[in-house]
Amino acid sequence: MPEGFVAGGVVCGVRNSGRRDLGLLFSEFECTSAAVFTLNTVKGAPLLVTREAIQGGDVRAVVANSGYANAATGQRGLEDACEMRALAAEALGVEAREVAVASTGVIGEHLPMAKISAGIEGAAAELGRDGAGFAEAILTTDTRTKEAAVQVEVGGKTITVGGTAKGSGMIHPNMGTMLAFLTTDAAVEKGCLQETLSAAAEHTFNRVTVDGDTSPSDMAVLLANGVAGNEPLTAGSADYPAFAEAVESVARELAKQIARDGEGATRLVEVVVEGAKDETSAAMFARTVVGSNLVKAAVFGEDANWGRVLTAMGYSGVSFDPDGVKLWFGPVKVFGDGEPVAHEEAEANAALSSGEVRITVRLNEGDASAAAWGCDLTYEYVRINGSYRT
């Protein structure tokens, strides 16, 4: 965790799992802050509260729970989100408007506020430099915590960017993502911070899909407390590119951890598209291929069924010339220039049997490229989502 941040998580009992389900993340110093949110028309109450706070000022703390998403919960849901924020502010000794709120879990259930209240007190008493408790508290069907951090030099100072995220199902972020909380001890001007996060989310969280379902609770927050002592960064700063890449690399690492831990997943799938006419097209191809149920099931079955890759490109909504496409499964070329390429079936299938599967698509339409990440479609995904609430 970057300097000046503390966190904690406790079991408050919203979930019945015995796992931590309420967490606090807190900067001991004031921050600039940025956030991106779901584009789903249905938006969870915590998201509305947090969006207003970050548009109108800056937050320096996050209170988050798993178990219930507090979405589709009407006026009472909004009141609950505001109370959760007020309780956290009181426990941390800051203003309510300085606290972001996030909830994830079942949609359409009201929060058990007595448990939430006790959990906030408990988490505030446990704040420390270890972020593991907070990272666990935000998980739902995730099987593991997701954390990443990098350090770079900015204005002669070593700054740290850290982050944690949750996300396993209902993963097809659009503009926001899952829940992700990034922190840095760099000093960064607010507008610049927002641009940095938006760009990083577009290249990382928005390139992940588990099941094509965009959640009403997607949210990524980035807090910068300036403890590193650098001159506040703006988009024009000499070291801004290094900072932006640091944020993007943390976001990318979290995105890949989310894809790898997709509900029921046995494999991380990376689809790389090269030679596209622009990045938007490349990203559309990559996301459509990695999101195809048939491609995902073929990866699970270790079946190098490349016709499904070409087919998914064909309904991506971006036009292209199929005769100019080349396809690889791992190192094995399977299609080129409109024709199947003779190859050892066993070798192509073997490329699908490792924990990380790479599918490469090369067009001959330009120089743009993009990657997208997902996972295979398994029996376990069906089991989890046929019985999630029970």
Place this chain on the structure above:
Amino acid sequence: MPEGFVAGGVVCGVRNSGRRDLGLLFSEFECTSAAVFTLNTVKGAPLLVTREAIQGGDVRAVVANSGYANAATGQRGLEDACEMRALAAEALGVEAREVAVASTGVIGEHLPMAKISAGIEGAAAELGRDGAGFAEAILTTDTRTKEAAVQVEVGGKTITVGGTAKGSGMIHPNMGTMLAFLTTDAAVEKGCLQETLSAAAEHTFNRVTVDGDTSPSDMAVLLANGVAGNEPLTAGSADYPAFAEAVESVARELAKQIARDGEGATRLVEVVVEGAKDETSAAMFARTVVGSNLVKAAVFGEDANWGRVLTAMGYSGVSFDPDGVKLWFGPVKVFGDGEPVAHEEAEANAALSSGEVRITVRLNEGDASAAAWGCDLTYEYVRINGSYRT
């Protein structure tokens, strides 16, 4: 089957299943003809050949095989499709341009033309008034044949509209559909026939989704041979609406049979959207909900997880006011006016346990409505598609 049509199907061995895999459908009289095709950028070779024939004239016969789709097969694939057409024309004693070609199955494999050739000869020798052999010959992972027919009065004559279709996976038709072959003994002017089929496909085949994957081989063909002796129908004919509804009802019945037989499906799911501002919006909502992996898995698990329905509407791309939405599972109201509606969980879950599940969405934005059809997401879907080629 309408008067004047004969059909047949044989085992030619493209598939190794022992099931029929090559079929011929033939009108003993000249026809007007219409077709709709996939919007996938990748198009199978048979589709290109058939589209040219129907744009340039009229077909009166169909030759179809299952096993290989003859898509992504390059120049040799086009030559094979043309040869298949020529062989069928020779066996039926008609011109090559009077024969439509359709292939369905694995993408990227060349057709075994010796087997196809022998199959065409065999099927031509078996032509008869029973369409069951043809209906079986076009199946892939389908578990049952799909047939429908209706009769109506047109211009004082009783006319019949019949049809057969295949489709089980890679089902998310866009403009065309799966394979569907409709016939009628009505006399219908060509332009009117095309409009009839296009409208029917939009309301039926294009409202089905099994897995969100649009195939390169989707094709629906409608042949009208005029044997019933009515005055040729045009869009202005007094009985045209009755004819159009007959075609649409056959197409709708086939569409529902396809959804019910979706790969691995245990249930037909019908999503009905009412009170939308226009039909396009209503159809977008219905298709998005019925296509959501999470909704499909919840139906499989008999879990009335209505939050997933509202969430899917939220990422459909059509804006709406969530506070104006009401939701029902079967007869059980679960959400209304922005708030969960108290209901017996067991009753809502029970509404998901029958073979036909109906989810109703009512908005307060207008008078338009639309339905869409799909199926649940099951372990069996994953098994089938993890091992389709092997």
